[in-house]
Amino acid sequence: MSPKTMFINGEWVAAASGQTRTIINPFNQETVAEVPEGDETDTQSAIEAARKAFDEGTWPHTPAAERGKFVLKIAELIERDKQELAELETLDTGKTLTESLEDMSDIAEVFRYYGGLADKDGGEVIESPIPASNSKVVREPVGVCGQITPWNYPLLQAAWKIAPALAAGNTIIVKPSEITPLTTIKVTELMEEAGIPAGVVNLILGAGPKTGQLLAESHAVDLISFTGGVETGRKIMTAAAGNFKKIALELGGKNPNVVFGDADFDTAVDQALNAVFFHAGQVCSAGARLIVQDTIHDAFVQALVERTKKIKLGNGFDESTQSGPLISKEHREKVENYVEIGLEEGANLLIGGKRPEADELQDGFFFEPTIFADCDTSMRIVQEETFGPLLTIERFNTEEEAVHLANDSKYGLAGAVWTTDIRKAERVSGKLRMGTVWINDFHPYFAQAPWGGYKSSGIGRELGKQGLEEYTEVKHVFENTAPEPINWF
Numbered sequence: 001m002s003p004k005t006m007f008i009n010g011e012w013v014a015a016a017s018g019q020t021r022t023i024i025n026p027f028n029q030e031t032v033a034e035v036p037e038g039d040e041t042d043t044q045s046a047i048e049a050a051r052k053a054f055d056e057g058t059w060p061h062t063p064a065a066e067r068g069k070f071v072l073k074i075a076e077l078i079e080r081d082k083q084e085l086a087e088l089e090t091l092d093t094g095k096t097l098t099e100s101l102e103d104m105s106d107i108a109e110v111f112r113y114y115g116g117l118a119d120k121d122g123g124e125v126i127e128s129p130i131p132a133s134n135s136k137v138v139r140e141p142v143g144v145c146g147q148i149t150p151w152n153y154p155l156l157q158a159a160w161k162i163a164p165a166l167a168a169g170n171t172i173i174v175k176p177s178e179i180t181p182l183t184t185i186k187v188t189e190l191m192e193e194a195g196i197p198a199g200v201v202n203l204i205l206g207a208g209p210k211t212g213q214l215l216a217e218s219h220a221v222d223l224i225s226f227t228g229g230v231e232t233g234r235k236i237m238t239a240a241a242g243n244f245k246k247i248a249l250e251l252g253g254k255n256p257n258v259v260f261g262d263a264d265f266d267t268a269v270d271q272a273l274n275a276v277f278f279h280a281g282q283v284c285s286a287g288a289r290l291i292v293q294d295t296i297h298d299a300f301v302q303a304l305v306e307r308t309k310k311i312k313l314g315n316g317f318d319e320s321t322q323s324g325p326l327i328s329k330e331h332r333e334k335v336e337n338y339v340e341i342g343l344e345e346g347a348n349l350l351i352g353g354k355r356p357e358a359d360e361l362q363d364g365f366f367f368e369p370t371i372f373a374d375c376d377t378s379m380r381i382v383q384e385e386t387f388g389p390l391l392t393i394e395r396f397n398t399e400e401e402a403v404h405l406a407n408d409s410k411y412g413l414a415g416a417v418w419t420t421d422i423r424k425a426e427r428v429s430g431k432l433r434m435g436t437v438w439i440n441d442f443h444p445y446f447a448q449a450p451w452g453g454y455k456s457s458g459i460g461r462e463l464g465k466q467g468l469e470e471y472t473e474v475k476h477v478f479e480n481t482a483p484e485p486i487n488w489f
């Protein structure tokens with residue numbers, strides 16, 4: 001019997017087909033949970049529930065301040081259950097508990113931020129050029145929103161969608177990655193506890209082509225927000241064209257980390273490691289392309305290799321673990337394949353490139369932190385997102401060359417520049433074609449600042465006030481205060 005952990009129209013339900021999926025811990029492949037495996041039938045039910053709740057329900061018309069309070073209440077409940085949520089995230093993804101706890105703090109903050117922002121944009125009165133008239137611009141909810149999320153930051157990526165969508169008065173259907181649904185199920189329970197009206201929040205579980213694809217295709221869905229890989233993003237954009245629904249796509253990256261010779265050497269080395277190996281490299285904004293000035297190149301690479309040797313892989317629940325496993329057998333095979341490609345392309349493998357030998361890591365999908373030097377932008381390992389602990393190193397001479405190399409990518413998600421010359425930092429950051437540029441840092445993101453990509457890294461923005469605007473339509477309301485016949489005809 002399929003467990004009842006999908007949420008449709010205010011009810012916890014099993015898959016209509018009775019199918020289930022086993023969720024495993026990537027650290028040891030032990031079963032963590034059994035969940036329903038939904039398909040088109042369940043997705044259609046969720047779409048109908050969300051449509052009815054939007055068209056006939058109270059939520060879109062609830063005062064924004066009330067909706068804000070509801071979103072703040074979810075933040076409170078997440079704080080209350082933070083430890084349980086973090087443990088579920090670590091079981092599901094293999095990431096360290098410390099990382100999961102940090103994610104939960106960020107998630108609660110995102111709900112707090114949008115709870116506070118919900119009633120801050122009351123629209124604006126504009127100066128009408130027509131005598132005897134009033135003109136105002138208001139923001140309204142878009143409608144029914146499909147929200148599809150990946151496995152690497154399961155609840156965090158869902159929170160970036162759920163919080164602004166609810167704050168803006170939409171109804172939603174959330175579809176988490178089929179491999180990591182546990183924290184999204186738990187947060188849906190918290191939203192039920194907070195008192196969300198039936199049909200406003202719906203949760204569908206199952207494989208993308210049988211669930212998410214229908215969300216993208218359905219003419220009853222007004223907006224699709226997707227975080228995941230570029231190939232899936234392309235399918236979603238194509239499907240969404242059917243009714244020209246609004247789309248927001250947060251896709252992959254191959255992010256350059258540019259280090260100039262005048263950078264603070266030790267800090268730049270330390271953070272270059274964190275940039276690429278954090279969460280085993282399974283981060284959209286991972287600094288997977290290190291681009292180092294030739295004046296410090298050799299010393300920098302040597303220091304990186306020495307530090308990489310000491311990275312401790314292990315169980316995410318063990319406090320001494322610095323990095324967990326990859327998410328799945330298939331994903332590890334993908335990363336291994338990129339090592340083969342790198343070797344064939346003539347890159348110089350300095351460390352890693354294989355599975356670790358320690359007995360205690362044999363049941364998990366572990367892969368050693370890997371560094372390739374002597375890389376260039378003609379190589380696939382430099383151009384393609386490996387989404388694993390694999391660093392490529394390129395070298396440059398001039399500032400102009402550094403900018404050219406950094407931008408030589410189909411992606412444009414994020415990048416960093418390291419230098420103690422602030423003028424140079426400003427010049428270079430101004431030329432980088434990316435949604436986020438860090439100067440003398442790597443990875444910071446927070447609720448107040450927008451996140452998203454240039455080029456093939458996506459469309460639209462999450463977080464910040466732009467993340468709320470994605471979930472609104474803009475309406476101009478014009479009132480003629482002294483109507484009279486025009487007598488044109």
Ligand SMILES: NC(=O)c1ccc[n+]([C@@H]2O[C@H](COP(=O)([O-])OP(=O)(O)OC[C@H]3O[C@@H](n4cnc5c(N)ncnc54)[C@H](O)[C@@H]3O)[C@@H](O)[C@H]2O)c1
Pocket residue numbers: 148149150151152153157175176177178206207208209211212213214216227228229230232233235236250251252253283284285385387413453457458
């Ligand atoms: N830009 C960002 O902020 C950001 C954040 C996190 C992850 N990512 C990207 O996500 C990718 C890794 O995640 P993934 O492997 O889960 O991505 P994925 O594209 O394989 O899957 C993402 C989601 O899409 C669903 N899906 C699959 N096929 C679908 C279809 N035909 N129609 C609708 N939905 C479908 C999946 O079930 C899953 O829920 C990486 O490329 C990473 O860079 C980007």
Ligand SMILES: C[N+](C)(C)CC=O
Pocket residue numbers: 152153156282283284285445
């Ligand atoms: C957006 N971020 C950095 C939280 C996760 C990317 O995979």
